Amino acid sequence: MDLEKLYAARLHAAQTRPYLAAALFALHVVESPSTPTMAVDRHWRCYVSPAFVDRRTVADLAGVWVHEVSHLLRDHPGRGDAYATEHGVDGPGERLRMNIAADAEINDDVYDAVLPMPADAVRPQTLGLEPGEVMEYYLRRFRLGGRTQPFAWLDCGSGADGHARAWELGPGGARGLTKEERDAIRFRVARGIAGAPGDAPSGWQRWAERVFHPPQPWRELLGNAVRSAASAAGAGDDYTYQRPGRRSSSVPGVVLPALRRRPPSVCVVVDTSGSVSDGELGSALLEVTAIGRALGGRRDLVTVMSCDAAVATVGRLCQAADIPLAGGGGTDMREGFAAALKRRPDVIVMLTDGQTPWPSARPAARTVIGLFPRRSEKWVATPPWARVVRIG
Amino acid sequence: MRNGNQLDTAADLLALLGDTATEERRDAQLDALALAVAADLPVLLWGEPGIGKTAGLTQLAADLDLPLTTVIASVHEPSDFAGLPVVGDDPAVNGVPMAPPDWAVRLCAAGKGLLFLDELSTAPPAVQAALLRLVLERRVGALTLPPGVRIVAAANPRGSAADGWELSPPLANRFVHLQWTHDTGVVVRGLGGVWPRAVLPRLDRARLPEAVTYARRAVQTFLTARPGLVHRMPGAEQARGGAWPSPRSWDMALRLVAFATAAGTSREVLSMLVRGTVGDGPGLELLASLDRLDLPDPETLLADPDNAPLPERGDLRQAVLDGVIAAVRDRPERERWDAAWTLLARAVETGPPDLVVVPATTLAALRREEWDVPALIDRLAGTVALSRRAVAA
Numbered sequence A: 001m002d003l004e005k006l007y008a009a010r011l012h013a014a015q016t017r018p019y020l021a022a023a024l025f026a027l028h029v030v031e032s033p034s035t036p037t038m039a040v041d042r043h044w045r046c047y048v049s050p051a052f053v054d055r056r057t058v059a060d061l062a063g064v065w066v067h068e069v070s071h072l073l074r075d076h077p078g079r080g081d082a083y084a085t086e087h088g089v090d091g092p093g094e095r096l097r098m099n100i101a102a103d104a105e106i107n108d109d110v111y112d113a114v115l116p117m118p119a120d121a122v123r124p125q126t127l128g129l130e131p132g133e134v135m136e137y138y139l140r141r142f143r144l145g146g147r148t149q150p151f152a153w154l155d156c157g158s159g160a161d162g163h164a165r166a167w168e169l170g171p172g173g174a175r176g177l178t179k180e181e182r183d184a185i186r187f188r189v190a191r192g193i194a195g196a197p198g199d200a201p202s203g204w205q206r207w208a209e210r211v212f213h214p215p216q217p218w219r220e221l222l223g224n225a226v227r228s229a230a231s232a233a234g235a236g237d238d239y240t241y242q243r244p245g246r247r248s249s250s251v252p253g254v255v256l257p258a259l260r261r262r263p264p265s266v267c268v269v270v271d272t273s274g275s276v277s278d279g280e281l282g283s284a285l286l287e288v289t290a291i292g293r294a295l296g297g298r299r300d301l302v303t304v305m306s307c308d309a310a311v312a313t314v315g316r317l318c319q320a321a322d323i324p325l326a327g328g329g330g331t332d333m334r335e336g337f338a339a340a341l342k343r344r345p346d347v348i349v350m351l352t353d354g355q356t357p358w359p360s361a362r363p364a365a366r367t368v369i370g371l372f373p374r375r376s377e378k379w380v381a382t383p384p385w386a387r388v389v390r391i392g
Numbered sequence B: 001m002r003n004g005n006q007l008d009t010a011a012d013l014l015a016l017l018g019d020t021a022t023e024e025r026r027d028a029q030l031d032a033l034a035l036a037v038a039a040d041l042p043v044l045l046w047g048e049p050g051i052g053k054t055a056g057l058t059q060l061a062a063d064l065d066l067p068l069t070t071v072i073a074s075v076h077e078p079s080d081f082a083g084l085p086v087v088g089d090d091p092a093v094n095g096v097p098m099a100p101p102d103w104a105v106r107l108c109a110a111g112k113g114l115l116f117l118d119e120l121s122t123a124p125p126a127v128q129a130a131l132l133r134l135v136l137e138r139r140v141g142a143l144t145l146p147p148g149v150r151i152v153a154a155a156n157p158r159g160s161a162a163d164g165w166e167l168s169p170p171l172a173n174r175f176v177h178l179q180w181t182h183d184t185g186v187v188v189r190g191l192g193g194v195w196p197r198a199v200l201p202r203l204d205r206a207r208l209p210e211a212v213t214y215a216r217r218a219v220q221t222f223l224t225a226r227p228g229l230v231h232r233m234p235g236a237e238q239a240r241g242g243a244w245p246s247p248r249s250w251d252m253a254l255r256l257v258a259f260a261t262a263a264g265t266s267r268e269v270l271s272m273l274v275r276g277t278v279g280d281g282p283g284l285e286l287l288a289s290l291d292r293l294d295l296p297d298p299e300t301l302l303a304d305p306d307n308a309p310l311p312e313r314g315d316l317r318q319a320v321l322d323g324v325i326a327a328v329r330d331r332p333e334r335e336r337w338d339a340a341w342t343l344l345a346r347a348v349e350t351g352p353p354d355l356v357v358v359p360a361t362t363l364a365a366l367r368r369e370e371w372d373v374p375a376l377i378d379r380l381a382g383t384v385a386l387s388r389r390a391v392a393a
Helices: A003-016 A018-026 A050-055 A058-073 A076-087 A092-110 A135-139 A179-195 A202-210 A218-231 A246-250 A278-296 A333-341 B002-018 B028-038 B053-064 B078-082 B102-110 B125-137 B184-191 B205-225 B247-263 B267-278 B280-294 B298-303 B314-330 B334-350 B354-365 B375-392
Strands: A028-031 A038-040 A045-048 A236-244 A257-262 A266-271 A302-307 A311-316 A347-352 A366-371 A387-390 B021-025 B043-046 B068-072 B112-118 B148-155 B176-179 B194-198
Touching: A003 A018, A003 A058, A003 B354, A003 B375, A018 A058, A018 A179, A018 B314, A038 A058, A045 A050, A058 A076, A058 A092, A058 A179, A058 B375, A076 A092, A076 A135, A092 A135, A092 A202, A179 A202, A179 B267, A179 B280, A218 A278, A218 A347, A218 A366, A218 A387, A266 A278, A266 A333, A278 A347, A302 A333, A333 A347, B028 B043, B028 B053, B028 B148, B028 B176, B028 B247, B028 B267, B053 B068, B053 B112, B053 B148, B053 B194, B068 B102, B078 B125, B102 B112, B112 B125, B125 B148, B176 B267, B184 B194, B205 B247, B205 B280, B247 B267, B247 B280, B267 B280, B298 B314, B298 B334, B314 B334, B314 B354, B334 B354, B334 B375, B354 B375
Parallel strands: A028 A045, A266 A302, A266 A347, A347 A366, A366 A387, B021 B194, B043 B148, B043 B176, B068 B112, B112 B148
Antiparallel strands: A038 A045, A236 A257, A302 A311
């Protein structure tokens, strides 16, 4: 095999993509005539077909190096396995689909003027899909068929889809990296990109931000915030001295507390100033009221009111579909707080885009703010006494 | 009579079902738990119900030769942990003693034991408050648990807990948080009749002083380089209720690094422990810093360039060579410059040549006029050709 050509290509790749150099050098080369082209396994070994090296130019090979290492950095084997488990589908066809979707995710960031994209590379556009998305998104949106026919030969190894190949060395083979070593390399690359954000394309910057802090779904975060606000001391099940416990009869003269249930009352204030889209608002509102009902058990304890510059409507919750929302125009959520506090709730949930003045003092109820993003602006300042969940 | 026969047959069937084999297996999360318990730090296990937390603790208790006491928090009242008031003759003069429950008295009498507080998250808030006092201050009523008693608590993750229970940051900072997950392969194999028997880490008495030195140097080196991580309160909604870095948790992390080193456990175990103590980000950064700490020292390499070991892994080897070149640049002398060339030549002969190109170019630029080019530069000729091909591309 022309090792010199292969290593010259890796050097070229490391020089044009300095932020990936550590990961590129960590790959261990294995000569493998039975590999179709070049492939990686999940233990960071790179299998190379000698015939493939002879056929391609150094610049082409450099692009392939970056392509293969991208699969590993973005944990495509782990994500492929997770997708297979979650959807209960597995098999050669499904793994080929994963490889195609994985290629569609990374190819946008791999190639540029210096490392030209080969004509046969998978692009989201060739699948009829929009660019800039992730593997899981693509997997839900295409099937094997006419469009994917040209990619039937595609094989980036188990490093791209998690399925072990016959020509791979497997977990016991020589020079494989352990999970900890793999994580350490990914972490180092991510830190390098985050530390010098000008050097890497935006796709890699997004990856670096999220790789060790995956964004949790906002539904879960909002649910946690509301539940923990509603079940903190003073609401929900807890011990109280308002009534003596039944055990008190065994220790005469001592007052023991009894377990009492005080269902929390939740007041939801919705910003209807027009900058929040109906779809997002509806789903957030459904989420909060469902939690409120599950906790309180009584529907009269969940109140929903809409607010713009003044409080327009107050509705008791009967059915989620019935909540009347009126408004449009400017916002002043201080009005919403004042109106909500009149009802003495345990928890106030505020759904807003944050373009509003806030009360200067902490209100007398635990507050959760569900914050919707604004297209034009960055996230806005929120008061320190509230728990803030960013939605979307 | 007929019913009796049926019961006997059922007992035989049950005996057959219970007849399972065991095999030795290293379990990283159990290793981590064993080390944290050995280091006498309060542990909080986060895991879904029914995935073998209790089974793991039973194995641990048997291995440490400690009697296991399980207390299920959700069926107790706060006074069970704060002490039950016993009214004497004249409470106003004598006071009301808070009597401890029987299990606490038994633990005290035994002087040692493993106390497992299960289902911390499903207990009402007042019970949790009383329990946390038990975990952190080791007091039950008027009784103080002896030092030989080790305490482990378990809770459901807040996503699956019905009431969204979570720890406040000061409490979360006092625990080693361990995520408890199940391995599908192990469960399937166990249901097939072969359950794993954990082999727990052993502390090596000979390595104790070395472990303390290593742990101190590791944490000190890291925090000198990243002073911002000494104390950082969790800000984001995601990080609530988890581990975060503070002087207290760094002290715990140091202790855990020393224990893991003395036991010679894998990086995976250490990673679980450190990430569970100071949080994911700072934990990973500490581990990355440990990797660099384990690399050979440039001065050692320059002192003995013909025999000093070079790491096998490409990225580590590149980091070492960069370090050597930097050392030569800091103190440019003829012998050091020659020694660096010897190292580069060895690197080319024993591994991929592409990662030697940049160090070789930098080293060549450090040459002084009176220094002769060493003869062994011929051994690096291949890298020059390789570098030309890369530039031509």
